[in-house]
Structures are given as C-alpha cells and as structure tokens.
Amino acid sequence: MTPRPHPARAALARGLTRRRVSRRTALGLTGLSAAGLALSACGVQGQGGNQPAAEDFWAGKESNGRLDFANWPLYMDPGKPELAAFTEETGIRVDYDEAIQDNPTFFGKIQPMLAQGEPIGYDLIVLTNGIELTKLIELGYLAPLDHDRLPNFAENAGRIYKHTAYDSGNRHTVPYASGITGIAYNPDYVDREITAIADLWDPAFEGKVGMMADPQELANFGLLRIGVAPADSTEEDWAAAADALEEQRDLGLVRRYYSQDYIQPLSSGDIWMSMAWSGDIFQQNAEQGTNLRFVVPEEGGTLWSDNMMIPYTAPNPVDAIMLMDFLYDAEVAADLTEYITYIPPVPRARDILARRAEEAEGEERELLEQVVGSPLVFPSEADYDKLHNYVSVTTENEESFSPLFLAVSQS
Numbered sequence: 393m394t395p396r397p398h399p400a401r402a403a404l405a406r407g408l409t410r411r412r413v414s415r416r417t418a419l420g421l422t423g424l425s426a427a428g429l430a431l432s433a434c435g436v437q438g439q440g441g442n443q444p445a446a447e448d449f450w451a452g453k454e455s456n457g458r459l460d461f462a463n464w465p466l467y468m469d470p471g472k473p474e475l476a477a478f479t480e481e482t483g484i485r486v487d488y489d490e491a492i493q494d495n496p497t498f499f500g501k502i503q504p505m506l507a508q509g510e511p512i513g514y515d516l517i518v519l520t521n522g523i524e525l526t527k528l529i530e531l532g533y534l535a536p537l538d539h540d541r542l543p544n545f546a547e548n549a550g551r552i553y554k555h556t557a558y559d560s561g562n563r564h565t566v567p568y569a570s571g572i573t574g575i576a577y578n579p580d581y582v583d584r585e586i587t588a589i590a591d592l593w594d595p596a597f598e599g600k601v602g603m604m605a606d607p608q609e610l611a612n613f614g615l616l617r618i619g620v621a622p623a624d625s626t627e628e629d630w631a632a633a634a635d636a637l638e639e640q641r642d643l644g645l646v647r648r649y650y651s652q653d654y655i656q657p658l659s660s661g662d663i664w665m666s667m668a669w670s671g672d673i674f675q676q677n678a679e680q681g682t683n684l685r686f687v688v689p690e691e692g693g694t695l696w697s698d699n700m701m702i703p704y705t706a707p708n709p710v711d712a713i714m715l716m717d718f719l720y721d722a723e724v725a726a727d728l729t730e731y732i733t734y735i736p737p738v739p740r741a742r743d744i745l746a747r748r749a750e751e752a753e754g755e756e757r758e759l760l761e762q763v764v765g766s767p768l769v770f771p772s773e774a775d776y777d778k779l780h781n782y783v784s785v786t787t788e789n790e791e792s793f794s795p796l797f798l799a800v801s802q803s
Contacts, residue, residue: 444536445536446536446537446538446539447538449535449536449538449704449709450538450541450709450710453709453710454710455482455484455708455710455711455714456707456708456710456711457483457484457485457711458484458485458486458487458708458711459484459485459486459487459515459516459708459711459712459715460486460487460489460513460514460515460516460708461475461486461487461488461489461514461515461516461517461712461715462489462491462492462498462513462514462516462517462518463488463489463490463491463492463517463518463568464490464492464493464518464698465490465493466490466732467490467518467568467569467698467732468488468728468731468732469727469731472486472488473727474718474719474724474727474728475488477724478715478718481718482714482718484711484714484715486715489514491514492517492518492519495519495520495522495523495524495525496523496524498517498519498524499519499524499527499528502517502703503527503531503533505705506528506531506533506703506704506705507531509705510705511703511705511706511707512703512705512706514703514706515702515703515706515707515708515709515711515712516700516701516702516706516712516715516716517700517701517702517703518568518698518699518700518701519698519699519701520696520697520698520699521556521558521559521696521697521699521781521782522558522608522696522782522785523608523785523790525558525559525565525699525701526558526784526785526786526787527787528564528701529558529559529563529564530786530787532704533703533704534564534565534701534702534703534704535564535701535702535703535704535706535709536563536564537562537563537564537565537566537702537713537716538713539562541710541713541714541717542566542713542716542717542720543717544717544718544720544721545562545566545716545717545720547720548720548721548722548725548738548739548740549566549567549720549737549738550737550738550739552695552776552779553566553567553570553697553737556697556781557623557781557782557784558781558782558784559699564701565699565700565701566699566700566716566720566737567697567698567699567700567737568697568698568699568700568719568737569697569698569728569732569734569735569736569737570695570696570697570698570734570735570736570737571669571670571671571695571696571734571735572669572670572686572688572693572694572695572696572735572768572771572775572779573604573609573612573613573667573668573669573670573693573694573696574667574668574670574686574687574688574689574693575589575591575592575665575666575667575668575686575687575689575693576658576665576666576667576668576672576673576684576685576686576687577658577664577665577666577684577685577687578658578659578661578664578665578683578684578685579683579685580661580683581600581661581664582597582664582665586665586685586687587687587689587690588689588690588691589613589616589617589689589690589691590617590691591665591689592613592617592640592645592665592667593617593636593639593640593643593645594645595643595645597645597664597665598643598644598645599644599645599647600645600647600663600664600665601640601645601646601647601663601664601665601666602646602647602648602649602650602654602657602658602663602665602666602667603637603640603646603648603649603650603666603667603801604649604650604651604654604667605649605650605651605801605802606651607793607794607796607797607798607801608782608783608785608797609667609694610637610649610667610797610800610801611630611633611634611783611793611796611797612694612780612782612783613637613667614633614634614636614637614797614800615629615630615633615783616689616691616692616693616780617633617636617637617691618632618633618636619691620632620633621692621780622694622780622781622782622783623780623781623782623783623784625783627789627792627793630783630792630793630796630797631796633796634796634797634799634800637797637800638800641800641803647662647663648663649800649801649802650666650667654666654667654668655668655672655673655676658684659676659680659682659684668686670686670734670735670768670769670771671732671733671734671735671768673686673768674686674733674766674768674769675733678733678759678762686768688771688775688778688779689778690778692778692779692780693775693778693779693780694779694780694781694782695776695779695780695781696782697737700716700719702716720737720738722738722740722741722744723744725737725738725740725741726738726740726741726744726745726748729741729745729763729769730745730760730763733763733769734769735768735769735770735771736769739770741770742764742770745760745763745764746760746764748760749761749764
C-alpha cells in the first residue's frame, strides 16, 4: 500500500491520559445474557437459504462508493482517522455507528430482517465469537468472503487468526481485535506467583477468588481445569467441568461470579485473584497506576475475537470487504491498536509502534513503549501456544450446555 501520513499519532495519548472505560468492562462479553436466554428459549426461525459459493455471491458486484459500519463503542478513535484515510484512498464514504451494545440484543434485532432476506441497515458488523456468531453462520446469514479481495489479510494476519474453530478458513469472518481470558491477581495480597488454573481451587484463597458468570467463559476454565481443550469438548466433558466448578464453589473459594465488574474488587483486595480479560488489566494498570498481574495459566487460557462480517443482504458488500482489507494494512492496524489497546490480529503492528516510540518524545513515547512492551497487547509465542478456542455451542446443543453452568454461578 502507498505510504501515507500517520492519521492517529496522538490517539494513544488521548486514550490513556483520560479515563476511558474498557469496552468489555462496560458492556460485558457475549455469553448468555437475559436477552440471549430469552432468544434461545424462543428458538430462531427462518433461514438465509443455501449459501452460494463465494464466486457466485460476488459475481457482478461492484463498489457503490459508500457503506454503513456497525461497531462497539470505544473501538475506534472518536475522530475516525482510519475511516478518513480509507475514504481518501478509495473515495468510499463510511457511515460509522456505535450500534452494538451486546451480542444477544443486536442479534435479536437483525435476525428477523435477515430471515426475510432484508437489509439490516449495515454492510459491515462486528460480533464476538460465541453463540450468536455461530447462529449467524449456521442460518446462512453471512456473506461468504472472497479471499482474493483480502490481500492484506493474507499477508498480515497472524497465524492463529487464520485457524479458528468458530469459522474454519475465515469463510465468513476476520478478526477486528482480540483479547485473552486468563487469571489476574493482586500481588499486594498474594505472596506467591500465580501460574495455574489450579490456584483458583487452592483452599488458601477461600472467599478471595473471582470467577466469571458468563457460561462460556466459566465452562472454558472448568474444562481446562479437568484437562480438556474447550473446542474439542463433549457433553460428557461439560458435565465433568460443571462438577469441578461446583466443587470449587461448595468449598467456599468463590467470593462472587462477576459479569464484568471484577476490576475494582481486585484492585481493592476484596478478591485476590480472578478470571480476567487482558485488555481490562492493561488499561487498569495504565490508567490507575495499579500493579495487577495477568497470566496465561499453565493449563491454558482462551483467545476471544471480535470479528468483522458482512450480512448476506448487505447492499454494499464490495465496499465493506474493501474496508475489511484496509484495516489489515499493518500501519492501519497499528493506528487502531494505539487507541483501543486490545490485541491486534496483525503482529507487524508491534514493530510499527516500536518505531513510532523511537520517534516520539515525552509522554507519548512512554505510553507507546508501554503498549509495545506489554504481553497483554502483544502476547508472546509461548502465550499464544497456550491459548484455546471457546467451547463450540450450536443451536443443537445449546440447551444441554447453558443450564449446567448457569446452575453453578446462580446457585
């Protein structure tokens, strides 16, 4: 891609020098919220029809010079410099809407329109791997991606982002940003290094452990505790994992099952360790000066991704896939990482930010060095090797999955 002036050089300083709530802390994870449970109970009606091959879907389609993009709040610098650069380079206008507050609610809004073969008002959307994304794929509601139109993705995406259990071969999605679910602990209260999920079962920490209430997140750690890779798990494994989690609960180890509000009690010492999201811990330490530690456990952690996808009814799919690919330009990926400080799916972003740090001065240089040096933003290969995909929950097995783990956290 032709070099261009960096459009977001001050984004990191703007982001970390004012209080900025984490997107996942503010809004929670995909999971089975009340809205998701209600949707599951009602079932999902309608099909998007048999999915055409990618070459058939894209045949004859051309750019219309505009697109509508729905994303989560706090997932792009408010000035939208990346979108301005895209428009300057391509002439395509982007209407950007922070319309996605949680996955179940957004799915419930768009599903009836997709079932009727109608446009949903957006050409490009971002959803987390999980139950709703699985339903969109199963029901044929997502456009099959033409990878000939994604050269930046082919060249720059990290290996792990090309081999996902939830969308094999990136047939329908490519990641926008990612994070790790691991363990965070407060060294002011814990006098040893925490290294394993087994530590969350240690009686020495009675009443001082936080666990996540989200059924998929909770199940993942229960499965890792019993030595089972979540993506390969069976219904028998789920039952065994639920038993292990019930044992932990009944021993009085868990102070609370948190939706997303574990950061403050972890910082204050109400809990000493917790399941945690990497981005939350990075931002808390950077913004509040805390010294919380985050580890990918010996047994493994999980990698989640918020993924870009094109509804099969999108009126401007060519423009949407062009923006998808643009965001995989390494310089653009670095721009986004400066602001959102979650894991970019483009490893080269780290080298670019390191170069920018060398060229910067003062606070900007300090903040950039903090991002570049953090394994919470740029995990090591050793950490990546320990990361797992989520449990694969489908429309067929959802009813046998969710009650097991809701019974643990809601008892």
